[in-house]
Amino acid sequence: MGDGLFFDEMTLDDGNVRPVYGKIARWLEATPMELLSSRRAQAELLFRRMGITFAVYGEKDAGERLIPFDIIPRIMLRSEWTRLEAGLLQRVKALNAFLKDVYGAQEIIKSGKIPADLILNNPEFRPEMVGRPVPHDIYVQIAGIDIVRTGEDDFYVLEDNVRTPSGVSYMLENREVMMRLMPDLFAEHRVAPVENYPDVLLAALRSVAPHGEEQATIALLTPGRFNSAYYEHSFLADKLGVELVEGRDLFVESDKLYMRTTQGPRQVNVLYRRIDDKFLDPEVFHPDSVLGVPGLMRAYHAGNVTLANAVGTGVADDKAIYTYMPEIIAFYLGEKALLKNVPTWRCREPEALRHVLANLGDLVVKEVNGSGGYGMLVGPRATKAQIEAFAGKLAKDPNNFIAQPTLALSTTPTFFDTGIAPRHVDLRPFILTGTNGVRVVPGGLTRVALIENSLVVNSSQGGGTKDTWVVDDAIFERQQSFQSQSQSQSQGFQGQSQMQS
Amino acid sequence: MLSRTADHLYWLARYVERADFLARIVEATQRLATLPTNYSGTGTEWESALESSGAAAGFRETRGAAEEQSVVEYLTFAPDNPSSIRNCIELARTNARAVRTALTVEMWDAINGAWIELKRFEANNASRGFYDRRELSRFLDFVKKTSLDYDGSAYRTMLRNDAFWFSRLGLFIERADNTARILDVKYHVLLPENEAVGGSLDYFQWTAILRAVSALTAYHWVYRENVKPWLIADLLILKLEMPRSLIACYDNIVYFLDAIAKAYGKPGPSQKQAHAIMQRLESASTSEIFKMGLHEFLTEFVQDNDRLGHTISEQYLQY
Incomplete structure (x- = not known):
């Protein structure tokens, strides 16, 4: 399936199947297309019945859509995962240290490692948080770090998400559906479980209660059922066993946060908020926001409630700050970054801008604060007119953009009614931080760009998801010995897939 | 909650x-x-x-x-x-x-x-x-x-906790309202004076009422008699064993409101109102209801039931 340009995680350029995908290749070969079709239909039905839907902003019938699910799992070896994991934990520790510094002593600015204006003039920088320590010095309880793969040993961090990262419900539900639909395939692989994620999250949230309250009351704050991630909010609240609250359920009195219950007010100690900073408290931010709670920031500053994630974390996952991550890790941890950054041109730097403008056709240009795949230019896929229009935007406001080479994102086999074809994927693992340490469950959300040749995996832009299986190396080492025997089978598979593609 | x-x-x-x-x-x-x-x-x-x-x-x-x-x-x-x-x-x-x-x-x-x-x-x-x-x-x-x-x-x-109790309260308040309404719309055919011996024209009207509250079979089991209007009224207002009767609805409403009051450690106006309505139903008889006027009785009931709904909202459900 590999076409030489991209690393395919199943099939190498020479047609051989990578051992880790051996069972999958044989399964795909042995399973008639109709059966795969019907499995996928079943999966869709399950998702729909569970109500796993999301809304796409700006669409007319934006009510409820299913995020497409691909039934071919993405496989990763335990040894690969272990290396990733170490890099993820390191990165999140550094991000927390960075945020503590940015809103505290600002040593990194004084050291000259990062230009002051990049932090202090950053739209996600919250002056309200300067000199206001947060409980236990933890800013990012929940991080989602997007990883892409470009080769056998090449993993890059595409971006850090430390505001209100979403998608973890799909990681959990995809697994449930796969276990139900393909019990045999699943059992053969001995997949590392992810189902303890809510438990780990709950432990992390409990641990950050402002005064280490034993019986801390936790609540999850959602913007409400019209939000695109509402399903996830309710799913998580349910799994955590905490109340799913909206702004109107909460109020602040004497700098304490309460929720309105049938038995009167009840104090909330930890608020897992899935609302952006700017909507949290109309007294401090958008005065006309009805999603938040008037006085919430007073309660926060008084140390009576922990917000997870903290206010102002956006300054750390900004795409401009991203480019400094190796320096940030070195500065706070004295370590070399374990995960690579994608080489990035900061358009704010005149020389870089010149280079970017001259090579727009080969680059991906992103807004520093954009997310969800909106407002970006994918040079190689853009028309001449699009590139010209974008060049104008870029020249006018270079500070707002960064550019990266179009990464050769790896592909994995993906099922379509017309056959199986390679599609580009990324991976978002979720990293949890509490006073009890930094943890990540093995796996994450694999997002797949369903449109042929597309590199954009966002669900709002035609992306789908896959279950991600972390499997023990041992299983495949044993198997390697008879790999040569199955060679002819792999060949057969290769022939089949070429006809299809 | x-x-x-x-x-x-x-x-x-x-x-x-x-x-x-x-x-x-x-x-x-x-x-x-x-x-x-x-x-x-x-x-x-x-x-x-x-x-x-x-x-x-x-x-x-x-x-x-x-x-x-x-x-x-x-x-x-x-x-x-x-x-x-x-x-x-x-x-x-x-x-x-x-x-x-x-x-x-x-x-x-x-x-x-x-x-x-x-x-x-x-x-x-x-x-x-x-x-x-x-x-x-x-x-x-x-x-x-x-x-x-x-x-x-x-x-x-x-789980048998307040979430269950509030959910049941909604069901029984609505059901009481529905039963009372259908009786009230058909009250004229339920007046005893309209009774004719044997195949009354109203027979089909009566059975339609019973069907609407899925009580046609129940009627026969309870009375083992032909369909008679005052018995329909009796069944749908005063028979505790009939799950859609007004009294059965209130039996439940009182039970769930009391459960909430007990769990929360204090009763309030909705408990008081529900008990009063229940008492009224317990002490009533069909003859008394017909004497007072079925329509008047039902109108009063619908209003009381409605008022209780508002009281429950004020006491527990406002946000």
């Missing part, structure tokens, strides 16, 4: 119950309306259906004469009738979505599955372009099954 959660659960149960009642009204009316006119008597069955479902005013404003097709459309799929079956299921699901965490998987499955099915029926209905009685009866069966599914899954899977 959150007041808002309790409020959504309460209304979720009410809307499911209401959808069920509407389906039964349509079904019973249809039976009645297909009888030869000299059996069914009045020829105003569809108007009665609108009256019992509280939709008469809205219908008159937007539609013409009350004929089968237009009334059925109004009570089933009309988007502009706030209490059409379609809107009840839609609202039930909206409430369910708002409090998914408070529902068990089974309850969510029941209501979300029904909503998906509703969309299918709705699309078929819109594209068909003609009135199809067979499809209608399939639809009404589906609605009745939805309430069974939802109610059954709630009953079988919910």
Whole structure:
């Protein structure tokens, strides 16, 4: 399936199947297309019945859509995962240290490692948080770090998400559906479980209660059922066993946060908020926001409630700050970054801008604060007119953009009614931080760009998801010995897939 | 629990119950309306259906004469009738979505599955372009099954705590209202003076009432007698063993309100009001009710029931 340009995680350029995908290749070969079709239909039905839907902003019938699910799992070896994991934990520790510094002593600015204006003039920088320590010095309880793969040993961090990262419900539900639909395939692989994620999250949230309250009351704050991630909010609240609250359920009195219950007010100690900073408290931010709670920031500053994630974390996952991550890790941890950054041109730097403008056709240009795949230019896929229009935007406001080479994102086999074809994927693992340490469950959300040749995996832009299986190396080492025997089978598979593609 | 959660659960149960009642009204009316006119008597069955479902005013404003097709459309799929079956299921699901965490998987499955099915029926209905009685009866069966599914899954899977109690309160307040309404619309045929010996013309009206509250078989089991109007009133107002009777509804309402008061450590105005209504029902007899006037009795009951609904909201559900 590999076409030489991209690393395919199943099939190498020479047609051989990578051992880790051996069972999958044989399964795909042995399973008639109709059966795969019907499995996928079943999966869709399950998702729909569970109500796993999301809304796409700006669409007319934006009510409820299913995020497409691909039934071919993405496989990763335990040894690969272990290396990733170490890099993820390191990165999140550094991000927390960075945020503590940015809103505290600002040593990194004084050291000259990062230009002051990049932090202090950053739209996600919250002056309200300067000199206001947060409980236990933890800013990012929940991080989602997007990883892409470009080769056998090449993993890059595409971006850090430390505001209100979403998608973890799909990681959990995809697994449930796969276990139900393909019990045999699943059992053969001995997949590392992810189902303890809510438990780990709950432990992390409990641990950050402002005064280490034993019986801390936790609540999850959602913007409400019209939000695109509402399903996830309710799913998580349910799994955590905490109340799913909206702004109107909460109020602040004497700098304490309460929720309105049938038995009167009840104090909330930890608020897992899935609302952006700017909507949290109309007294401090958008005065006309009805999603938040008037006085919430007073309660926060008084140390009576922990917000997870903290206010102002956006300054750390900004795409401009991203480019400094190796320096940030070195500065706070004295370590070399374990995960690579994608080489990035900061358009704010005149020389870089010149280079970017001259090579727009080969680059991906992103807004520093954009997310969800909106407002970006994918040079190689853009028309001449699009590139010209974008060049104008870029020249006018270079500070707002960064550019990266179009990464050769790896592909994995993906099922379509017309056959199986390679599609580009990324991976978002979720990293949890509490006073009890930094943890990540093995796996994450694999997002797949369903449109042929597309590199954009966002669900709002035609992306789908896959279950991600972390499997023990041992299983495949044993198997390697008879790999040569199955060679002819792999060949057969290769022939089949070429006809299809 | 959150007041808002309790409020959504309460209304979720009410809307499911209401959808069920509407389906039964349509079904019973249809039976009645297909009888030869000299059996069914009045020829105003569809108007009665609108009256019992509280939709008469809205219908008159937007539609013409009350004929089968237009009334059925109004009570089933009309988007502009706030209490059409379609809107009840839609609202039930909206409430369910708002409090998914408070529902068990089974309850969510029941209501979300029904909503998906509703969309299918709705699309078929819109594209068909003609009135199809067979499809209608399939639809009404589906609605009745939805309430069974939802109610059954709630009953079988919910923890017995305040979430369950508020959900049950919604169901019984709605049910009491529905039973009282259908009795009130038909009160004239229930007056004892109208009784004729043997095959009264009103017989079909009476059985239609019983059908609408799924009590036709129950009637025979309780009284082992021919269908007689005062016994229908007795069954639907004062018989504790009849699950849709006013007294059975209040038996439950009092029970669940007391459970809440006990768990929360203090009773309030809603407990007081519910007990008063229950006492009134316990001390009543059919002869006394008929003497006072069935219509007057029912009007008063509907008002009291409504007032209790408001009191429960004020005491527990405001956010």
